Amino acid sequence: MKILVVGGGGREHALAWKLRNDSSRPDVFCAPGNAGTTAIAANLDIGAEDLDGLAAWAGGNRPDLIVVGPEAPLCAGLADRLEEDGLRVFGPSKAAAQIEGSKVFSKQVMEAAGVPTGRARVVTDTREALDYLRKVGPPVVVKAEGLAAGKGVYICASMADAEQAIREIMVKKVFGAAGSRALIEEFLRGEEASILALIDGRTVVMLASSQDHKRVFDNDQGPNTGGMGAYSPAPVVTDDMWPAIREQVFERTLAELRRRGIVYKGVLYAGLMIAGKVPNVLEFNCRFGDPETQAILPRIASDLLPALLSCVDGTLREDMVRWRKDACVSVVMASGGYPGAYAKGLPIEGLDAAGRMEGVLVFHAGTKLDARGQAVTSGGRVLNVTATGSNLDAAIRRAYLAIAPIRFDQAQYRTDIGAKARRHYAVPDTA
Ligand code: AMP
Numbered sequence: 288m289k290i291l292v293v294g295g296g297g298r299e300h301a302l303a304w305k306l307r308n309d310s311s312r313p314d315v316f317c318a319p320g321n322a323g324t325t326a327i328a329a330n331l332d333i334g335a336e337d338l339d340g341l342a343a344w345a346g347g348n349r350p351d352l353i354v355v356g357p358e359a360p361l362c363a364g365l366a367d368r369l370e371e372d373g374l375r376v377f378g379p380s381k382a383a384a385q386i387e388g389s390k391v392f393s394k395q396v397m398e399a400a401g402v403p404t405g406r407a408r409v410v411t412d413t414r415e416a417l418d419y420l421r422k423v424g425p426p427v428v429v430k431a432e433g434l435a436a437g438k439g440v441y442i443c444a445s446m447a448d449a450e451q452a453i454r455e456i457m458v459k460k461v462f463g464a465a466g467s468r469a470l471i472e473e474f475l476r477g478e479e480a481s482i483l484a485l486i487d488g489r490t491v492v493m494l495a496s497s498q499d500h501k502r503v504f505d506n507d508q509g510p511n512t513g514g515m516g517a518y519s520p521a522p523v524v525t526d527d528m529w530p531a532i533r534e535q536v537f538e539r540t541l542a543e544l545r546r547r548g549i550v551y552k553g554v555l556y557a558g559l560m561i562a563g564k565v566p567n568v569l570e571f572n573c574r575f576g577d578p579e580t581q582a583i584l585p586r587i588a589s590d591l592l593p594a595l596l597s598c599v600d601g602t603l604r605e606d607m608v609r610w611r612k613d614a615c616v617s618v619v620m621a622s623g624g625y626p627g628a629y630a631k632g633l634p635i636e637g638l639d640a641a642g643r644m645e646g647v648l649v650f651h652a653g654t655k656l657d658a659r660g661q662a663v664t665s666g667g668r669v670l671n672v673t674a675t676g677s678n679l680d681a682a683i684r685r686a687y688l689a690i691a692p693i694r695f696d697q698a699q700y701r702t703d704i705g706a707k708a709r710r711h712y713a714v715p716d717t718a
Pocket residue numbers: 405428437440442472473474475476479501558560569570
């Protein structure tokens with residue numbers, strides 16, 4: 288069995304690790320992978336957005352499954368192209384990937400389907416935008432249409448902030464073509480959680496809940512990042528909420544997509560804002576979350592490969608994914624300066640000592656091997672130091688113990704990953 292994982296971040300290292308450890312022991316290839324994936328897979332010198340290169344390699348090497356990590360190649364039609372060549376792809380078609388690729392499409396689907404979500408207006412020019420802003424008043428959230436690498440969302444506390452956001456998106460066009468339309472959305476309060484579901488076109492198998500930490504500094508301070516850490520499960524999602532999440536979020540969305548002639552296969556990620564147990568959808572993503580995946584996959588007791596293959600074949604069943612009771616925490620070690628400018632090529636020490644610790648997995652993100660075979664930094668988010676434990680506190684302790692021996696110049700990480708979960712446990716601090 289041969290599997291190709293497309294992408295080169297921590298999410299893809301975690302996917303390659305889980306698939307490589309499948310009881311069928313498949314050969315895993317990563318395009319392009321990172322320093323960490325070289326230990327479990329063969330890295331290919333093909334970028335995740337090089338559709339021609341990926342199609343040529345897959346056409347010649349005929350992997351049994353291709354798992355696509357990032358959104359950009361899916362939104363560009365990678366799955367359609369590979370399927371036309373008779374290959375099996377875990378990941379949605381270009382039409383289905385619009386659920387992430389177009390904020391307007393996504394909101395229209397949610398509204399037509401009756402999915403709980405913030406009220407919003409699509410605006411196509413600045414006059415219309417400013418008129419609407421005056422009508423609703425702050426706080427509002429302004430979102431650029433189209434993929435903006437997580438940077439197209441402005442939380443606006445004042446009218447001046449909102450006007451500035453509209454100017455950046457629609458006049459300065461800082462997101463390029465994504466600036467021709469924008470969404471002005473109601474500001475929702477609550478606590479965020481991510482729910483990912485495997486989908487085979489019809490059957491929905493929800494994965495364990497998780498929570499990302501988007502701000503760069505402790506206590507949710509500083510600018511937004513791609514995610515500074517995650518933990519699973521997220522206790523803000525209580526057991527009694529699952530039936531509503533299944534029906535109101537996933538089943539309604541899939542039914543509306545079907546009505547539009549779109550079949551969804553792959554993983555659908557719902558970013559929720561939970562208040563009073565209502566699962567309001569902030570966004571849908573057409574792929575696994577990063578870094579949520581790094582905190583979810585180590586909790587899966589069963590093989591993952593049969594479930595992914597069943598998504599492609601339309602034979603997914605609930606009992607295909609079994610869970611460990613353990614909690615999991617993944618802490619991102621990032622380059623100094625991230626999410627702004629940062630240095631690259633800095634040697635990373637202590638990886639072996641960390642990786643040997645019980646219950647610890649060090650997933651690589653922005654790393655590569657230099658000419659001497661030494662792991663060096665090559666991106667903003669460098670490592671995902673991940674630990675499981677019998678409860679969340681135990682997992683948190685282990686993850687931070689594992690970080691201690693790892694060194695690279697100017698490394699930064701949050702010291703409070705998972706801490707938010709504690710307020711949901713009815714355990715007094717002194718107990
Ligand atoms: P998105 O890319 O749509 O998930 O937005 C990025 C982040 O902005 C989310 O994770 C939330 O923290 C925040 N956000 C997005 N939409 C809203 C909203 N309607 N109300 C409050 N916060 C929001």
